[in-house]
Amino acid sequence: MNRVLVLGGSIRAKTGNREMVLEMASKVTDVVEYQEVIGNVLSTSSLCNSEIIAGAALAGARMSGAEVEYFPLCHLFPQKDRRVFDLMAEGDDSSLSSLDTLDIDEDALEELLAALDKSQGIVLATPVYFGDRSSVANKFLQLATVRERVRNKIYGVVSVGAKRNGGQETCNIFSLYEMLHQGTFGVGNGMPTSQYGGTAVGGDLGKVVEDEWGLATAFGTGERVAQVSRMVAKGLQNPVKAKTNIVFLLAMDTKNGKLKAHINSLVTEASSKLNGVEFSVINLVEHDIYRCLGCKSCPKDGDVQCEHPQCIIRNPDDYLETARGKLVGADGVIVCGINPSDIGDLVTRYQVFTERMRSVRRNNYELSNTLFAGLCYHDFGATINPIHSLKVMVSYIRHNTVVHKPIEIFEYNGEIMDSGAKGVAAFCEAASILAAGKAQVDIPKATYNAYGEGGGYAQGESSQGK
Numbered sequence: 001m002n003r004v005l006v007l008g009g010s011i012r013a014k015t016g017n018r019e020m021v022l023e024m025a026s027k028v029t030d031v032v033e034y035q036e037v038i039g040n041v042l043s044t045s046s047l048c049n050s051e052i053i054a055g056a057a058l059a060g061a062r063m064s065g066a067e068v069e070y071f072p073l074c075h076l077f078p079q080k081d082r083r084v085f086d087l088m089a090e091g092d093d094s095s096l097s098s099l100d101t102l103d104i105d106e107d108a109l110e111e112l113l114a115a116l117d118k119s120q121g122i123v124l125a126t127p128v129y130f131g132d133r134s135s136v137a138n139k140f141l142q143l144a145t146v147r148e149r150v151r152n153k154i155y156g157v158v159s160v161g162a163k164r165n166g167g168q169e170t171c172n173i174f175s176l177y178e179m180l181h182q183g184t185f186g187v188g189n190g191m192p193t194s195q196y197g198g199t200a201v202g203g204d205l206g207k208v209v210e211d212e213w214g215l216a217t218a219f220g221t222g223e224r225v226a227q228v229s230r231m232v233a234k235g236l237q238n239p240v241k242a243k244t245n246i247v248f249l250l251a252m253d254t255k256n257g258k259l260k261a262h263i264n265s266l267v268t269e270a271s272s273k274l275n276g277v278e279f280s281v282i283n284l285v286e287h288d289i290y291r292c293l294g295c296k297s298c299p300k301d302g303d304v305q306c307e308h309p310q311c312i313i314r315n316p317d318d319y320l321e322t323a324r325g326k327l328v329g330a331d332g333v334i335v336c337g338i339n340p341s342d343i344g345d346l347v348t349r350y351q352v353f354t355e356r357m358r359s360v361r362r363n364n365y366e367l368s369n370t371l372f373a374g375l376c377y378h379d380f381g382a383t384i385n386p387i388h389s390l391k392v393m394v395s396y397i398r399h400n401t402v403v404h405k406p407i408e409i410f411e412y413n414g415e416i417m418d419s420g421a422k423g424v425a426a427f428c429e430a431a432s433i434l435a436a437g438k439a440q441v442d443i444p445k446a447t448y449n450a451y452g453e454g455g456g457y458a459q460g461e462s463s464q465g466k
């Protein structure tokens, strides 16, 4: 059975609300119904906003067929009564009457580790504090025992801040990226928007109940984590896959082709060591990619060859369509970049290619569930392109993909510190697990709808929807 564990990261959560959060999530089939249930609960009890978005993620995971479990992280930390500290003398809110310490309660930790071991998927539900997660959520991410036990698990995040644009996306992106480094597979909130997880707005206790859109993104994150964890669990149980196809996408290089040479040597080494893996290289630097026109009728619903007279996709000089043909059907794509010391040495197609991938996304998410990672070759200390792999995660998770730990290569005084060969091997193994799992589960058909300014939440279509 597929199991998803949702972790509550609020310092205002009450351990006594644990059963109630699970109960709320067990009853509903959509967001509006969930809002009604929460409204009723709030008339007699108090809930913090993270508990409400945690419930939404639990409901989404449950509706996607997963067993669910909820663990409020404040439970890990012994509480001290305010009479000891007398910090909240003016407060009449019982949730503030005690203060979490950051000492670990060992029994609660054992319980958390057991819950982690039983789960294939994890969703962190946290308040936004200064554009980042809470200290309680942070402590969870820093626990060494936790870090050792999350490999091959699917990770998603839902967050709530008091303001719209209050840092929900930065908060989500930070822990998604950090958790990739612990061996998790990162996912977003799935369709329709395919962003970085749940992003909800609510300040006062319970206020997030009014944010239908934000709650929908939390539902979506729960669903997405459940869906991909089912694939990965199947792939781990029965890892049979005839061939795993891995594409190295060279999005930039130095003028003398330093990255190309390094990737070719990685491919040669990996081909000789890894059975059942087939590699291909797409070198964008050797081709022209035109800028995106932001066209309203850009291909969707399978109509790749659109009839628009200015359609650059039909222009034979533009390489996007050829690259698309090679990417669609790959099991894993490594988007390669370089961070050289001299900006004059950089030839890049990365940004223009990434914006042109809009047509691939609009064509019903053709890269859905493909494994992606960034790879970057750094001159040690170079500042031209230091966050390539982070950018790859941020832009390519929007294709409803699954994201893997990046591969970072450093050259210092002409010597390569780590060739990236181990990272490539780990990526290939993960791509093969995911591909085997995909072949064994029913995956809902991906459909694209444009959302954005000018388009409604329920049925919107807009010219600028991305």
Ligand SMILES: Cc1cc2nc3c(=O)[nH]c(=O)nc-3n(C[C@H](O)[C@H](O)[C@H](O)COP(=O)(O)O)c2cc1C
Pocket (backbone or CB within 6 Å): 010, 011, 012, 013, 047, 048, 049, 050, 051, 126, 127, 128, 129, 130, 131, 132, 160, 161, 162, 163, 164, 165, 166, 167, 202, 203, 204, 205, 206
């Ligand atoms: C220390 C602190 C920092 C905060 N920083 C942000 C912020 O950067 N952006 C934001 O939108 N809200 C911020 N908030 C507001 C909380 O994210 C918001 O009230 C949230 O709903 C709290 O979740 P909870 O009810 O689960 O505790 C901050 C609150 C606190 C206490």
